[in-house]
Amino acid sequence: MAVQEGDDDPFEEQRERVDDSMQRLFRRYGSENAFEYAVAIVASVLARLLDLVPPVMLGVAIDAIFTDSRAFGLGPVPAEWLPATQEGQFALTVAIIAGSFALGAVFHWLRNWGWNASSQNITHDVRVDAYNQMQRLGMDFFSDKQTGELMSILSNDVNQLERFLNDGLNSASRLIVMVIGVSLVLFTYNWQLALVALVPVPLIALFTYGFISIIRPKYKTMRATVGALNSRLENNLGGIQVIKSSNTERYEDDRVDDASMEYFDANWDAIWTRIKFFPSLQAISGFGFALTFVVGGYWVFAGAPGPLTGELTLGTFVVFIQLSQQLTWPMAQFGQVINMYQRAEASSARVFGLMDEHGALADDDELPDLAVEGGRVEYDDVTFGYDEEPIVEGVSFTVEPGETAALVGPTGAGKSTVLKLLLRMYDVDEGEIRIDGQDVRDVSLRSLRQSIGYVGQDTFLFYGTVRENIAYGTFIADDEEIVEAAKAAEAHEFIRDLPEGYDTMVGERGVKLSGGQRQRISIARAVLKDPEILVLDEATSDVDTETEMLIQRSLDELTEDRTTFAIAHRLSTIKDAERIVVLEDGRIVEHGGHDELLENGGLYAHLWGVQAGEIDELPEEFIERAAKRQARTEAGND
Structure with missing residues (x-):
């Protein structure tokens, strides 16, 4: 069953x-492309008007040259300027028709250039602006958004805008010019038959109004389902190793089938x-053409039918038939233009909904840069939470x-959240975080993050070479500095043994490297950055004991003389820290040195006992609390 409007659309509220x-x-974007639009519009008008010249000249030639039913004339052009002989009139007619085709080709080229240039410029700017805005949103925005949904906006929705801005506006300009131009010509020749030829116009308007009211909600639903499908595909491709190792291919086949079927139904x-x-639109347009042919044809060979009066020459009849054909197709295309507009409107609402999303961290360029003198960091009564539910307090x-x-x-x-607040991935709800006395909210975001190096457990490598990934964020580093950073991170030896050394492609997300290799490249990246403050978020969590030893040696050198924050589940890696802060349910329950905390017999001592295998000696109260915490964690993941 197709998704109903608003269902499963995480951008419904924004839209x-x-x-x-x-x-x-x-x-917002049209004025920046005013020149391209001007060229496109002027060229469209002139090209379409030139398209009317051949049928008009054909009518003149039939009446004046072939049937001699009226004098040869070109509207306001004085008769003495025109050839007097039949041969001369014929030659002039051919020259005008040929010239209109040649000049029309030039204006058609300019028309296509103008529409394509403006549409490409606008969609480029829209995509970049939407991405820039999204990239500056706080991490809470991404907590309930999937990558595929965001990709759907930046790719599919922006592409829908491009189709309308190019094909839609191009067709609309043709429609307007042709309807107005053809109507003026037809009314100039014979206003009575012109009214007959334009009978379909009000019917087309009525049909189009009904189409708009019906199709608009359908396109909104379709945009939601394509985002859900992209999210499902992105999740599955990212988790392909888990799918294979879990033998769940058939289960995922069904889930993709369901998501695809929802999009299929909506589409x-x-x-x-x-x-x-x-x-139906084409039938109405065709009816108008047929009606014009019947009435005009009867008028030519039998005289004015019914209430119509006057004479209709063969040339005029041919002009009406020719121009009615040119009018029929643009009117039939009117529905396509409205269709593209409705799709573009649904997509533009999603794009601007993303651009208008609140939650971007304040990053005033006027704020002073962070001045790190020693690296003293103070957390002062810091509280933060999601949706009014405190995470740290x-x-x-x-x-x-x-x-x-x-x-x-x-x-x-709340350990990772505490450090994300230091990096301003989120802003505190209450309290302050200060570095050398400066509130992190009162300095530029760029300088703050430039002063902090981050090494996490889920090391992300970009698609590219080892060299590019080490230098990421410090793009001016030379090869010698990159190699020195790799040596300091105990990474140089394994990099040298790779097929292309530092120029080896790491694959998407670094899939060609082991977990320990990826983490050492991340450490090399931090070494190269040379930050005053270092954040280590379980930097050795997913590696074997030997690799951990190598990484720990790198970290010992990296943390020397730097203010360092470390999160670790393996307490043996942090037992030498000068200060150990123990958190439970978002609050600090104890802090001190390793030996001091063991003597206190509190939560830290119990956690140490778990890792030392002394489970039988743990108090029952600790085990009960651990079970409750686990239950809360599982409930939060459901």
Whole structure:
């Protein structure tokens, strides 16, 4: 069953906030492409008007040259300027027709250049602006959005805009010029038969109004389902190793089939509406042409029918038949233009909904840069949460310059969140975080993050070479500096043994390297950055003991004389830290040195006992609390 409007669309709320999205598109981006639009519009008008010249000249030639039913004339051109002989008139007619085709080709080229250039410029700017805005949103925005959904906006929705801005506006310009131009010519020749030829116009307008009201919600639903399908495909491709190792190919086949079928149903619903509408439109246009042929033809050989009066020459009749044919196709295309507009409107609402998303962290360029003198970091009564549910609450501690502070605690205690607040992945709800006395919210975001190096457990490598990944973020580094950073991270030896050395492609997300190799490249990246403050988020969690030893040796050198924060589940890796902060349920429950915390017999001592295999000696209260925490974690993941 097709998804109903708003169902499974994570951007429904954003989209509903957007008013007049297409007008906003032209207001915001149209002025920047005024020259291209001017060329396109002027060239479209002239090209379409030149398209009217051959049938008009054919009518003149039939009446004046072939049937001699009236004098040869070209409207306002004085008769004495025109040839007097039949041969001369024929030659002039041929020259005018040939010239109109040649000049028309030039204007058609300019028309196509103008529409294509403007549409490409606008869609490029829209895509880049949408990405820039998305990239600056806080991490809470991404917590309930999937990559495929965002890709659907940046790719599919922007491409829908491009199709309308190019093909749609191009067709619309042709429609307008042809309808107005043909109508003026027809009324100039014979206003009575012109009224007959234009009978389909009000019927087409009525049909189109009904089509718009029916198709608009269908396109909104379709945009939602294509985003859901992209998310499903992106998730499955990213988790292909888990799918294979879990032998769940058939299960995922069914899930992709379901997502694809929802898109199929929504898309087919819109298609079914279109394929009923367009033939009806063509039938109405064809009826107008047939009516013109019947009335005009009878008028030529039998005289004015019914209430019509006057004479209709053969040449005039031919002009009407020729121009009626040129009018029929643009009117039939009118439905296609409206169709493209409706699809573009649904897509533009999603694009601007993303652009209007609130939650971007304040990054005022006027703010001063962070000045790190020693690297003293203070958390002062910091509270933060999602949707009014606190994740960390009342957190206060100080790390002196050059110290290493380790954050430990059970899963879900808030350790990573505490450090993400330092990096301003989120902003605190209450309290302050200061570096050398400067509130992190009062300095430029660029300088803050430039002063902090981050090494995480889920090391992300970009598709590219080893060299490019080490230099990421420090793009001006030379080869010698990159190699020195790799040596400091114990990575140079294995990089040298790779097929292309530092120029080896790492594959998507670094899939060609082991977990330990990826983490050492991440450490090399941090070494190259040479930050004043270092954040280590379980940097040795997914490696074997030997690799951990190598990485730990790299980290010992990297953390020397730097203010360092470390998160670790393996407590043996942080037991030498000058300050250990123990978190539980978002609050600090104890802090101190390793030996001191063991003597206290609190949560840290119990966690140490778990890792030392002393489970039988743990108090029952600790085990019960651990079970409750695990239950809460599983419930939150459901």
